[in-house]
Amino acid sequence: MRELEHPEIDDIRIDAVLAALADPVRRSIVTELAAGNHDMVCSAFDLPVTNSTKTHHFRVLREAGIIRQEYRGTSIHNSLRIDDLDARFPGLLSAILTAD
Template sequence: MRSLAHPEKGELQLDAVLSALADPIRRQIVGYLAASPGTHACSAFNLPVTKSTSTHHFRVLREAGLIRQDYQGTAILNSLRTEDLDAQFPGLLQAVLKPTNVAPLSPVVDVHDRD
């Protein structure tokens, strides 16, 4: 079973978190995870970039500690590390994800991946 490295809750860096959130595509990912709790495969996000770019953005989010990624077969289950983030940076996620701030880029259609 493959697995991916994640920073511990106590290791989260504000620098990395803010840099990760500064990109609109990554904010779209985080916004979707926040709006649709649970786990979602990378392919469910309808991002306006290629697969390899998508991989890059998910990795940035994981390495910053914003999301957790667990393999399930060939897919990856992505989830938001809400509790860890709220513990380390209280209020930050809520502030960034306020509805008015979430860019509704693509409406994320055709999702069929609930766990």
């Protein structure tokens, strides 16, 4: 099975998280996942961008340590790494989501 690389919790950097969440499209992905849609395939997100740009946004979020992506068959499932982010930067994600 194909595996995607994710940063370990200690390797998640505040600058990468903030840079990733500075983009409104990426914040909308995170907001959707935080709203209780914990396990969504990429195609389930209604985003105003092309598929290649959508792929880029998901990769940025994954590499920043904000989401976890897992292959299941031919689709990629996305989940928010809320526990990891709260352990690394307590309250940061909820503050950003509340401010948005």
